[in-house]
Amino acid sequence: MSGIGYDCGTYNLICARRNEDGNKIDCVKEVNAFIELNLEDQNRSFFNVVKGKVPLIERGDKGYVFGQAAIDMALTMPKLELKRPMSDGCLNPKEKDAFKLLQLMCHSMIGKNVQDKEVVYYCIPANAINTETNVDFHRDVLADIFKSYKVDGKTLVPYHMNEAMALVYAELGDKQFTGIGVSFGSGMVNFCYAIYATEASSFSIVNSGDWIDHQAAKATGETPVFINKVKHKIDLSKQPTDYIERAIKTQYHLMIEHTVTNIKKALQTTEKKIRSEQPIGIIIGGGTASPNGFVEMFKESIMAAKLPIPIGEIRKPDDHLYAVARGLLVAAEAAQT
Amino acid sequence: MPATVQTKIETKDGEVTINLNLTIKLDSTISPKLQYNKDIEVKLDGTEFIRPDFEDNSQIIDFGKQV
Numbered sequence: 001m002s003g004i005g006y007d008c009g010t011y012n013l014i015c016a017r018r019n020e021d022g023n024k025i026d027c028v029k030e031v032n033a034f035i036e037l038n039l040e041d042q043n044r045s046f047f048n049v050v051k052g053k054v055p056l057i058e059r060g061d062k063g064y065v066f067g068q069a070a071i072d073m074a075l076t077m078p079k080l081e082l083k084r085p086m087s088d089g090c091l092n093p094k095e096k097d098a099f100k101l102l103q104l105m106c107h108s109m110i111g112k113n114v115q116d117k118e119v120v121y122y123c124i125p126a127n128a129i130n131t132e133t134n135v136d137f138h139r140d141v142l143a144d145i146f147k148s149y150k151v152d153g154k155t156l157v158p159y160h161m162n163e164a165m166a167l168v169y170a171e172l173g174d175k176q177f178t179g180i181g182v183s184f185g186s187g188m189v190n191f192c193y194a195i196y197a198t199e200a201s202s203f204s205i206v207n208s209g210d211w212i213d214h215q216a217a218k219a220t221g222e223t224p225v226f227i228n229k230v231k232h233k234i235d236l237s238k239q240p241t242d243y244i245e246r247a248i249k250t251q252y253h254l255m256i257e258h259t260v261t262n263i264k265k266a267l268q269t270t271e272k273k274i275r276s277e278q279p280i281g282i283i284i285g286g287g288t289a290s291p292n293g294f295v296e297m298f299k300e301s302i303m304a305a306k307l308p309i310p311i312g313e314i315r316k317p318d319d320h321l322y323a324v325a326r327g328l329l330v331a332a333e334a335a336q337t
Numbered sequence: 338m339p340a341t342v343q344t345k346i347e348t349k350d351g352e353v354t355i356n357l358n359l360t361i362k363l364d365s366t367i368s369p370k371l372q373y374n375k376d377i378e379v380k381l382d383g384t385e386f387i388r389p390d391f392e393d394n395s396q397i398i399d400f401g402k403q404v
Contacts, residue, residue, distance in 0.1 A: 015401065028401035055400040066400055099389050108400035141388055148391035322404065 003332030004120040007325040010086045010187030015109040016325035027322045030067040037063040088206040089188030090138040116154040121328040123163040126202040164192030170327030171283045179281040184288035209288035216247040237293030260301040279312030285323040
């Protein structure tokens with residue numbers, strides 16, 4: 001069975017495909033970032049030394065290092081500017097030069113082993129309710145990126161899907177693809193209520209992982225990069241051990257409250273369409289939902305909000321970081337059968 | 338395609354000058370490949386919505402870790 005699920009996120013790029021035996025889904029992951037080095041100065045010797053050890057390319061008098069290696073270098077060499085093609089869940093129109101490098105990153109993660117005209121499903125956010133976003137631009141540029149894949153004469157056929165809907169595809173097949181997906185990414189929180197794999201309500205909020213980093217950094221005087229490192233290790237079910245953990249936990253509380261308030265609003269304003277006798281399950285995904293205790297914090301907030309529909313099980317899949325890509329793969333495979 | 342045209346006609350010393358200002362609202366559905374005559378000045382405004390042109394790519398590098 002062929003097909004590719006591609007989660008192009010603000011922080012992570014994740015590509016999901018079925019293995020050759022068809023009994024397992026393999027995911028490839030990298031960080032959606034790069035650094036640019038001017039090779040006309042002393043960077044040339046450094047660049048030549050790391051060749052073959054980290055993902056990089058040379059174009060003219062510039063060298064580019066990609067992914068986690070770029071993050072590591074930017075952390076140890078503050079003069080290097082880390083570039084991220086996306087911000088707040090969408091491609092950043094101000095980073096046009098970065099898009100051709102994103103093209104290379106996306107194609108390289110897919111690799112050469114594809115069938116001609118293989119379907120790739122990629123995710124897009126819903127329109128944000130708290131700021132202006134360029135979702136159409138994001139959708140069209142990503143489509144152009146996948147259409148420009150031409151390796152050994154083979155091409156891809158791209159389709160898009162709402163990111164939170166992908167969670168429903170990944171986890172709620174046994175519920176007739178009916179339920180709620182909430183993806184807590186780095187740039188955005190995405191919500192979708194699906195009935196029989198059809199979108200009944202969706203929205204996004206630009207206040208997620210990056211927002212927590214910046215707000216907690218402001219409150220503590222630390223850098224967002226440092227906060228992000230602490231955030232990856234925090235346990236939200238325990239009492240904070242210092243002021244940094246306290247600041248991060250506070251921001252998590254605020255983000256979840258804000259999200260749940262807007263979920264309630266969305267369900268109330270589309271109430272004509274959204275009626276359910278049966279309890280509706282909620283699937284949580286995304287890297288910002290990673291800390292231990294996150295699901296419990298979210299459950300408490302949902303129960304306190306008294307939503308207009310009965311809520312069933314609230315759960316985070318074991319592979320919650322990859323669940324969006326897995327759902328996109330389900331859609332891609334369904335498109336080719 | 339949303340477009341507006343402004344014209345300004347000036348006469349001086351028996352010559353007539355027509356200034357034509359054509360504004361095209363660019364959005365995400367419009368490619369940046371604007372065909373124009375070299376004698377016509379084109380100024381792009383609101384370029385944030387111009388989609389880049391991607392050439393076919395066949396370059397693949399070793400990128401991404403199996404998880």
